[in-house]
Amino acid sequence: MGEKDRLKKVLFFKDPNRISDALQGFGIDDYSGKQTLIKLHMGEVKNKYFSKPEFVKLVVDVLLRKSAKPFLYDTTVLYNSRRRYVEGYGKVADMHGFKDENIGCGVIIDDEGIPVVVEGNTYFVGNKLYEVKHIVGISHFKGHIASGMGATIKNFGMGGVTRESKKFMHHGCKPIFNEENCCYCGVCSEVCPFEAIEVKDESWNIKEDACFGCGVCIENCKYDAISYVRNDLSYFLACSTKACVEKKKVIYINDVNRIARNCDCDPDSGPIICPDIGYFMSDDPVAVDAASLDSINKVKPDVFQDINKVDPYKQIRYGEKIGLGSSSYELINL
Ligand code: SF4
Numbered sequence: 277m278g279e280k281d282r283l284k285k286v287l288f289f290k291d292p293n294r295i296s297d298a299l300q301g302f303g304i305d306d307y308s309g310k311q312t313l314i315k316l317h318m319g320e321v322k323n324k325y326f327s328k329p330e331f332v333k334l335v336v337d338v339l340l341r342k343s344a345k346p347f348l349y350d351t352t353v354l355y356n357s358r359r360r361y362v363e364g365y366g367k368v369a370d371m372h373g374f375k376d377e378n379i380g381c382g383v384i385i386d387d388e389g390i391p392v393v394v395e396g397n398t399y400f401v402g403n404k405l406y407e408v409k410h411i412v413g414i415s416h417f418k419g420h421i422a423s424g425m426g427a428t429i430k431n432f433g434m435g436g437v438t439r440e441s442k443k444f445m446h447h448g449c450k451p452i453f454n455e456e457n458c459c460y461c462g463v464c465s466e467v468c469p470f471e472a473i474e475v476k477d478e479s480w481n482i483k484e485d486a487c488f489g490c491g492v493c494i495e496n497c498k499y500d501a502i503s504y505v506r507n508d509l510s511y512f513l514a515c516s517t518k519a520c521v522e523k524k525k526v527i528y529i530n531d532v533n534r535i536a537r538n539c540d541c542d543p544d545s546g547p548i549i550c551p552d553i554g555y556f557m558s559d560d561p562v563a564v565d566a567a568s569l570d571s572i573n574k575v576k577p578d579v580f581q582d583i584n585k586v587d588p589y590k591q592i593r594y595g596e597k598i599g600l601g602s603s604s605y606e607l608i609n610l
């Protein structure tokens with residue numbers, strides 16, 4: 277196979293109203309008459325930067341014109357949040373404008389899944405995601421404390437599977453305590469959503485079983501007294517994405533705007549760290565993340581590596597290694 281054959285097509289456009297032309301470039305006509313799952317992160321309460329209903333509606337409008345049967349989709353989360361439960365997540369989705377009267381289609385939130393084995397590990401893919409064969413992924417691009425950045429691979433790898441699998445993937449990411457720097461202020465204990473840390477007088481203890489590796493304590497310690505062991509969350513994300521999308525027709529869209537330091541799971545996802553860039557689309561999940569990240573690096577070199585101290589290309593390299601997709605792409609301006 278020549279170099280040209282390995283290049284995956286990635287479309288770039290700035291104007292969201294070009295979405296119809298872009299989708300046409302990836303065979304949207306095949307979605308006609310098909311139940312179509314739109315994988316989204318509908319935003320933590322108080323988060324400002326998740327992909328907006330106005331943009332999602334543009335995608336839904338195209339699908340409806342093609343006589344597809346779209347619905348918005350996500351799974352429940354691991355941490356303490358209204359989004360931990362199907363009903364609570366439904367209310368948050370509604371509050372953020374993801375409802376039939378605004379968008380033109382309904383919302384399904386899953387919290388049970390079907391086991392799929394990839395590279396020797398089992399991932400429980402959300403029931404509806406497992407069942408449906410036609411998918412559009414809309415992923416907001418931002419930083420992430422444990423994987424450097426999050427976009428398509430994160431949206432599917434973490435967001436497409438059940439809490440049990442989310443816990444499995446986070447399990448290797450645990451805080452390490454550095455006694456020399458600690459002033460025993462207790463902030464880490466107060467902010468931990470899982471009550472895993474106890475600070476008393478001059479002692480600091482963690483309940484390993486209670487810790488889900490969310491990283492909130494690390495973000496909030498001003499004294500660099502806690503750091504991370506990252507047991508290749510990026511690898512698990514790539515494998516889990518493969519479990520979610522293999523043998524399906526998927527069009528991936530990255531919304532590379534409102535690029536914040538932290539994830540949409542965070543009520544306060546921190547400052548914007550890069551100016552808006554636009555939208556990237558591909559039928560290859562690795563290529564779309566690679567093209568988006570390369571574009572950010574041209575404007576703000578190594579911004580995610582510098583802020584989150586994790587190589588954001590890791591998930592892309594792992595994705596390529598396990599056959600999820602290709603990091604070689606041809607970028608076409610629409
Ligand atoms: S927030 Fe940092 S300095 Fe304060 S108790 Fe926790 S580890 Fe120690």
Ligand code: SF4
Pocket residue numbers: 450451467468469470471472473482486487488489490491492493494
């Ligand atoms: S990473 Fe820190 S904040 Fe998160 S669960 Fe573990 S101890 Fe708590």
